[in-house]
Amino acid sequence: MTIDWKKEVEARKDDLLTDLNDLLKINSERDDSKATKEAPFGPGPKEALEKMLDIAERDGFATKNVDNYAGHIDFGEGDETLGIFGHLDVVPAGEGWDTDPYEPVVKDGKLYARGSSDDKGPTVAAYYAMKMIKELDLPVSKKIRFVIGTDEESGWADMDYYFEHEEKPDFGFSPDAEFPMINGEKGNVTFIPHFGGTNGVDYVLSSFKAGLRANMVPGNAQAAVQTPDEVAAQTLANDFADYVENNPVSGTSEVNGNEVTLDLVGKAAHGASPQSGTNAGTFLAVFLNNYEFDGAARAFIDYTASYIHEDVYGKKLGVAYEDEVMGELTMNAGVFQFENGQDEGNQIVLNFRYPKGTSAEEIEKALTELFADNAKVVLDGHHMLPHYVPMDDELVSTLMDVFEEHTGLKGEEKVIGGGTFGRLLERGVAYGAQFPGYTDTMHQANEYMPVEDILRATAIYADAIYRLAK
Numbered sequence: 001m002t003i004d005w006k007k008e009v010e011a012r013k014d015d016l017l018t019d020l021n022d023l024l025k026i027n028s029e030r031d032d033s034k035a036t037k038e039a040p041f042g043p044g045p046k047e048a049l050e051k052m053l054d055i056a057e058r059d060g061f062a063t064k065n066v067d068n069y070a071g072h073i074d075f076g077e078g079d080e081t082l083g084i085f086g087h088l089d090v091v092p093a094g095e096g097w098d099t100d101p102y103e104p105v106v107k108d109g110k111l112y113a114r115g116s117s118d119d120k121g122p123t124v125a126a127y128y129a130m131k132m133i134k135e136l137d138l139p140v141s142k143k144i145r146f147v148i149g150t151d152e153e154s155g156w157a158d159m160d161y162y163f164e165h166e167e168k169p170d171f172g173f174s175p176d177a178e179f180p181m182i183n184g185e186k187g188n189v190t191f192i193p194h195f196g197g198t199n200g201v202d203y204v205l206s207s208f209k210a211g212l213r214a215n216m217v218p219g220n221a222q223a224a225v226q227t228p229d230e231v232a233a234q235t236l237a238n239d240f241a242d243y244v245e246n247n248p249v250s251g252t253s254e255v256n257g258n259e260v261t262l263d264l265v266g267k268a269a270h271g272a273s274p275q276s277g278t279n280a281g282t283f284l285a286v287f288l289n290n291y292e293f294d295g296a297a298r299a300f301i302d303y304t305a306s307y308i309h310e311d312v313y314g315k316k317l318g319v320a321y322e323d324e325v326m327g328e329l330t331m332n333a334g335v336f337q338f339e340n341g342q343d344e345g346n347q348i349v350l351n352f353r354y355p356k357g358t359s360a361e362e363i364e365k366a367l368t369e370l371f372a373d374n375a376k377v378v379l380d381g382h383h384m385l386p387h388y389v390p391m392d393d394e395l396v397s398t399l400m401d402v403f404e405e406h407t408g409l410k411g412e413e414k415v416i417g418g419g420t421f422g423r424l425l426e427r428g429v430a431y432g433a434q435f436p437g438y439t440d441t442m443h444q445a446n447e448y449m450p451v452e453d454i455l456r457a458t459a460i461y462a463d464a465i466y467r468l469a470k
Helices: 005-011 013-024 043-058 120-135 157-165 230-245 280-288 295-308 360-371 394-407 451-469
Strands: 062-066 070-075 081-087 105-107 110-112 143-149 171-174 187-195 204-210 220-226 250-256 259-265 330-339 346-354 376-384 428-430 448-450
Touching (some): 005 120, 005 451, 013 043, 013 110, 013 120, 013 451, 043 062, 043 120, 043 143, 081 120, 110 451, 120 143, 120 451, 143 157, 171 394, 204 280, 204 295, 280 295, 295 330, 346 360, 394 451
Parallel strands (some): 081 143, 081 171
Antiparallel strands (some): 062 070, 105 110, 204 220, 204 330, 250 259, 330 346
């Protein structure tokens, strides 16, 4: 039986985009300040999950909401279960958008909104692929379970909770990366050096803030500095103007008596590819390192400037490592926080994506020795080990065949620093939805996904799901 998947997608294009736009309008950023038992990650992720399950129920699928941590959509029966893993939570929108990040708009064929490419667009594409198989009444011999997460961008607490209550599928994929295939993912671990709150006399670091999440390169940084007198304050402001003029950043300053407030703008990027961004936090620290701070403030600035600035491969930190298959270790300094006199909460959040051959323990040992008595290094959150599914696995070969047939391109395996839900399964990979040559706007201002790519991905997913499940 030959199925024209592109034709089937085109017939459902308007419905697909309507459902996607409804999801994109929901601000599904995690908000712990509004978290409750009924909304474990805040109201936004809960609303998005409920909306997705409502869509599936409308279309006649069996669904289950697992206490608003996650949910699933089921189709078919069989001894084996094919799992598809998407997520509806998004990273904070941040600044620098040309349009409202939660009012989706199409410009030049591109759908702009937070979550359009990561991961609401691909999730809806994969859902409509599953929906087409159901509507065409195609025979399947396996159960298909589409698992919807709500905390992928933070700590994966959604999946921890979900799998405490539900069984894992036998094999599957996540539509949360790029084509042709992500069959290897580096280990993911975050360490936080905690500093004290002591300061100097002549120059006092009142505050320093940069970044939103461990997995985002900070695009903005702010600092407030007390100087010896008004003349010194004006000199510092003038020096800052010269600094931003001669570096790949922009910024402004404001002088109020002997205090100067500095705002520096770099370029945000996904923390899995820190080399693609310009870390505003480290650039601001490099500037401040020219002044006579003391105590914990001095250590906070100096470590950032001397060991973290433009060191995305961990060479200065002493943790650099490269594996022949999985590539180099990368490091993203995602959050900076310092308040004068505050003994807790002064910290630098360092997120590492590491290949097989090294370990979180080795990274922690090197950091502990480097920071020594100046900061206490603490493991933070969810630690994920490196993950790899070989090319000769039937899952990998089938998905690769589908990609090649639909695009005419040669499929090759790829290992990334990003962590996707594909690694939840021993036989799990990430598959699309970004096509070769795409512009990566995930976790950035003005995130978008070409509408045509969403539709192309839907056809590929439908063909792939059917081949894996029939």
